[in-house]
Amino acid sequence: DTAVSQTPKYLVTQMGNDKSIKCEQNLGHDTMYWYKQDSKKFLKIMFSYNNKELIINETVPNRFSPKSPDKAHLNLHINSLELGDSAVYFCASSQALGVYEQYFGPGTRLTVT
């Protein structure tokens, strides 16, 4: 069983479109995260949620809106996609807030043309 899963694996879209990435974890964890990994492999946190509550919002443009319908799911919706949004987006989870061990999903490679 996959611990942290993301869909889709690949997403190719045009500038100006709106797209969503879904994430689910079956580990029973309370905290979930979204990270962006750029072309140089640098990983940067975007958001974190704890039991559906937003904890961290790292000055991400308003075009990015995370939603957590329950603590096992954290989705990422992106409006008006721009070329600079092209990256690999990773979802991760941890047992609880303040527990640093994080478990990552396989990533979603977003390409904006």
Added chain:
Amino acid sequence: TQLLEQSPQFLSIQEGENLTVYCNSSSVFSSLQWYRQEPGEGPVLLVTVVTGGEVKKLKRLTFQFGDARKDSSLHITAAQPGDTGLYLCAGGPPPSNTGKLIFGQGTTLQVKP
């Protein structure tokens, strides 16, 4: 802004050689982790160190946290082709109740048979 600097960024060695990867900062971290990422996959946690001076071993991998909790190192003995991958250090900045991780820029290791 807290930063973690990894060195070297790229390392290409022959099977059987030893190597050390460094992760340095001017800031104190509550904990420090090492992850390994393979192409097309998410990072996988290798180890967490939390106490200054702590040393942990995982088979041929030895991890050390600096006394001042500002730096860490990863030493691999007798590297094997299976060790090839991107190694990422990540630090949890205090306070330790947010789960936020700051990642280094990564070290790409290639072990040739």
